[in-house]
Amino acid sequence: MEQRLANTWQMTVNERKFIEMALAADLRVDDRGPFDYRPCTITFGRHFSFTNRVGGSSEVQLGETRVMSYVTSQLVQPYRDRPNEGTLSIFTEFSPMADPAFEAGRPGEFAIELGRIVDRGLRESGAVDMESLCVVVGKLVWSIRVDLHILDNGGNLIDAANIAALASLLTFRRPECTLGGDDNHELIIHDIEDREPLPLIIHHLPVAVTFAVFGEGNIMVIDPSYKEESVMGGRMTITMNSNGDICAVQKAGIGISSSVIIRCLEICAVKAAEITSKINHAMESFNDGRSIQYPNFHPVDVAIQDNLPDVIMDKKQIENLIGHLAALPLDALDRNSNKSGAVVVGTNTRAKFENNQARDGVPFYSPSNWDPYPRKLCSRLARSSLKLSGLPEDVEEDKVNTTQSVTVECGLEHTKGASSSRALETPSEYTTVEATSQYIKAPKTLKDAVKIQNRKMRK
Amino acid sequence: MNSMPSDSASMSFVDRVVVPGDHVLDLTGMANQTIKLGAGLRQDGDAISVMKAGKLRISKPNKYWVESSHKRYVPCVEDTVLGIVVDSKFDNFLVDIKAPMLGLLPVLAFEGGTRRNIPKFEIGTLLYVRVVKANNTMNPELSCMDETGKAAEFGPLKDGYMFETSTGLARMLLSSPPCPILESLGKSLSYEIAIGLNGRVWVNAASPSTVILVSNAIMNSEFLSAAQQKIMVEKLMKRLQ
Numbered sequence: 001m002e003q004r005l006a007n008t009w010q011m012t013v014n015e016r017k018f019i020e021m022a023l024a025a026d027l028r029v030d031d032r033g034p035f036d037y038r039p040c041t042i043t044f045g046r047h048f049s050f051t052n053r054v055g056g057s058s059e060v061q062l063g064e065t066r067v068m069s070y071v072t073s074q075l076v077q078p079y080r081d082r083p084n085e086g087t088l089s090i091f092t093e094f095s096p097m098a099d100p101a102f103e104a105g106r107p108g109e110f111a112i113e114l115g116r117i118v119d120r121g122l123r124e125s126g127a128v129d130m131e132s133l134c135v136v137v138g139k140l141v142w143s144i145r146v147d148l149h150i151l152d153n154g155g156n157l158i159d160a161a162n163i164a165a166l167a168s169l170l171t172f173r174r175p176e177c178t179l180g181g182d183d184n185h186e187l188i189i190h191d192i193e194d195r196e197p198l199p200l201i202i203h204h205l206p207v208a209v210t211f212a213v214f215g216e217g218n219i220m221v222i223d224p225s226y227k228e229e230s231v232m233g234g235r236m237t238i239t240m241n242s243n244g245d246i247c248a249v250q251k252a253g254i255g256i257s258s259s260v261i262i263r264c265l266e267i268c269a270v271k272a273a274e275i276t277s278k279i280n281h282a283m284e285s286f287n288d289g290r291s292i293q294y295p296n297f298h299p300v301d302v303a304i305q306d307n308l309p310d311v312i313m314d315k316k317q318i319e320n321l322i323g324h325l326a327a328l329p330l331d332a333l334d335r336n337s338n339k340s341g342a343v344v345v346g347t348n349t350r351a352k353f354e355n356n357q358a359r360d361g362v363p364f365y366s367p368s369n370w371d372p373y374p375r376k377l378c379s380r381l382a383r384s385s386l387k388l389s390g391l392p393e394d395v396e397e398d399k400v401n402t403t404q405s406v407t408v409e410c411g412l413e414h415t416k417g418a419s420s421s422r423a424l425e426t427p428s429e430y431t432t433v434e435a436t437s438q439y440i441k442a443p444k445t446l447k448d449a450v451k452i453q454n455r456k457m458r459k
Numbered sequence: 460m461n462s463m464p465s466d467s468a469s470m471s472f473v474d475r476v477v478v479p480g481d482h483v484l485d486l487t488g489m490a491n492q493t494i495k496l497g498a499g500l501r502q503d504g505d506a507i508s509v510m511k512a513g514k515l516r517i518s519k520p521n522k523y524w525v526e527s528s529h530k531r532y533v534p535c536v537e538d539t540v541l542g543i544v545v546d547s548k549f550d551n552f553l554v555d556i557k558a559p560m561l562g563l564l565p566v567l568a569f570e571g572g573t574r575r576n577i578p579k580f581e582i583g584t585l586l587y588v589r590v591v592k593a594n595n596t597m598n599p600e601l602s603c604m605d606e607t608g609k610a611a612e613f614g615p616l617k618d619g620y621m622f623e624t625s626t627g628l629a630r631m632l633l634s635s636p637p638c639p640i641l642e643s644l645g646k647s648l649s650y651e652i653a654i655g656l657n658g659r660v661w662v663n664a665a666s667p668s669t670v671i672l673v674s675n676a677i678m679n680s681e682f683l684s685a686a687q688q689k690i691m692v693e694k695l696m697k698r699l700q
Contacts, residue, residue, distance in 0.1 A: 018620040022667040
C-alpha cells in the first residue's frame with residue numbers, strides 16, 4: 001500500500017489554490033490563453049518498404065500528451081440487420097507507462113468513455129462510409145478496427161486520441177478484393193503488390209474539442225493540461241466538423257449554464273476548422289512524401305465533392321459494358337465501344353484531365369479531383385453483376401461468365417495534347433467509365449490511340 | 460565508447476561527459492595518496508571506472524564524482540528537498556520526495572516539538588525538509604530542523620506554486636555564485652523561491668502573473684547558456700511592458 005502511495009502522483013494544496021486563482025484572473029499556468037491549444041504534431045507510421053503501403057498508423061503529440069492509433073481491417077460477416085454495411089470498432093489501451101494511475105488489464109471507466117466518444121464521433125455522424133466496405137452483400141464485409149494506444153498522459157487525451165484516429169483512418173489502405181475463380185464465387189484478396197490498396201471513403205472529419213470547467217461553471221478553458229485536469233470541476237467535449245455540424249457532445253461534472261454552452265459551441269467551430277486544416281496539412285505532406293517514393297500511389301481527398309451527374313445505365317447497358325470490359329485488355333478500356341449507346345459523362349472530367357496534366361508536367365492522375373461517383377458506379381455494377389451471376393433471369397451467360405472482376409478497372413486516359421483533343425471531338429459516342437482504379441500506365445501517345453481504333457474497326 | 464585507457468593525468472576527463480565503462484584514473488602512478496570517490500565512480504583494481512553517465516567533477520585536492528541529471532531523485536544525507544505529505548501515521552508523516560520510497564518525517568522532528576503540539580498537515584501539504592538518513596534499502600528519514608535543532612526555514616510552504624524539473628536544473632539553480640536566470644529575474648521582479656534537490660521548485664510572488672512568468676522562465680532555462688538566459692529574461696521583461 002505504501003508502494004502504491006509512493007508511485008501515485010500527488011498534487012499539492014498550493015498548486016490547486018494557485019491554478020484556481022490564476023484562472024479566475026484568466027491566466028493559465030503554462031502561459032497559454034484560455035482558448036489556445038498546445039502545439040500539436042501529427043506523424044505517420046513509416047511505410048517505406050515497397051510492400052507495406054497500407055498505412056493506417058499515426059501518432060499525435062499534443063503538448064505532453066502522446067497517443068498512437070493503428071487501423072487494421074478484416075473480412076467478416078455483416079450484422080443481420082445491416083447486410084450491406086461494413087463495421088467500425090474502436091479499442092483503447094491505457095498503458096501504465098502513460099500514467100501511474102492507469103492499470104494494465106481491464107479498461108477503466110475513463111478508457112471506456114474515451115473509446116465511446118471517439119466511436120460516436122466517427123460512426124454515428126457517418127464520417128466513414130460503411131456501404132463501400134461491402135464485398136458480398138449479406139456474406140462478407142470489411143471490418144475496420146482502430147486501436148488507440150495512450151503513450152503519455154499530459155492532459156486532454158480525448159482530443160489527441162480523436163485526431164490520431166482520424167489521421168490513421170485517412171492514411172489507411174485496405175487490400176482490393178474481387179470475386180473470381182471458376183464460378184465467380186471465389187473471393188480473391190489481392191496482394192498489395194498486385195493491386196494498389198484502396199483508401200477508406202471519409203466524408204468529413206469530426207474533431208473533438210474538450211473544455212474544462214472551473215469555479216462555479218463559468219470559467220472554461222480549452223485543452224486542459226494534466227494539472228488543470230486534476231483541478232477542474234467538470235469537462236465538456238464537443239465533436240464538430242469543419243462545416244459547423246455538431247457530431248456529438250459529452251459532458252461530465254458540475255453544471256454549466258446554457259449561455260456558456262452556446263459560447264463554447266461558437267469557439268469550438270473555430271477550433272475544429274483549425275484542427276481540420278492541420279490534419280489535412282499533415283496528410284498532404286505525408287502523401288507528397290509517399291508519392292515521390294511510389295509514383296503509383298494516389299492520395300485520398302477528404303472532403304469529396306459530388307459534383308458530377310450520375311450516369312444512369314440500364315441493365316442491358318451494364319451487361320454490355322461488363323462484357324466489353326472483360327473482353328478487352330485493360331489499357332484499351334478508355335475507348336470503350338459505343339455499342340451500348342451509353343451516355344457520356346459530362347465534359348467536366350475532360351477539363352480535369354487537362355488540369356492534371358498541366359500540374360507537374362507528369363501525367364499523374366490523382367483522384368483528388370474526382371468525385372466519388374465512379375465508386376458508386378462500381379458498387380452498383382458490382383451488385384448488378386452479382387445479381388446477374390446469381391439469378392437466372394435475363395442472364396446472358398456467355399457475357400457474364402467472362403467477367404473476371406466485379407470492380408470495374410478502367411484505364412485512365414493519359415492522353416497528351418493531341419489525343420485529348422481527339423477525345424473531345426467524339427463526345428457523345430463513347431462511354432468513359434471513371435473508376436477508382438489506382439492504375440497509372442505509361443503515358444499514352446497518339447500511336448496507342450490509333451492502334452485501339454484500328455482494333456475496334458476490325459471488330 | 461572510450462577506447463583509450465586512462466590517462467596518467469585524469470584532469471583531461473574532469474568536467475567532461477563520461478559514460479559507464481570509462482577508466483578515468485590510473486592508480487598505479489599514485490601510491491600513498493588518498494582519493495575520495497563520490498557518486499558514480501568505483502575502483503576497478505588499479506583504475507577508477509565510471510558507473511553512471513554524466514560529467515566528471517573534481518573538488519581539490521582529491522574528491523572525484525560524477526554529476527548527472529535525472530527526473531528521479533536518489534536520496535542523499537544532508538540534501539534539502541521539497542516533499543508532499545501523503546499520509547500521517549502515529550509517529551511519522553509519510554512524505555513523497557520523488558525517491559523510490561516514501562520518506563518518513565517523525566512528528567517530533569520540529570523545533571520545540573512535543574507530543575502535545577504535533578503539527579496537523581493535511582494531505583497535499585508542501586514541506587521544505589532535510590534528509591537525515593538515506594539508505595537504498597530503507598525509507599529515507601527526514602527532518603524539519605537543522606543539525607542544531609533550529610527551524611531554519613524548514614517546514615510547510617504557504618501559497619505560491621510548485622513545479623517539477625530535473626535534478627540537474629535544481630542543482631544549477633542552487634549553485635553559487637547565483638544562477639544567471641535567478642539573478643536577472645530578480646533584477647526586475649520580486650519573488651520568493653525554494654528549490655529542492657529532488658527537482659521540485661516552489662515560487663511565490665505578489666501577483667499570479669509574476670509567478671507564472673518566473674516558473675516558465677526557469678523551466679525553459681535548463682539548456683540555455685548564461686548569456687542566452689539573460690537574453691530570454693530581457694525578452695520576457697519587454698513583453699511585460
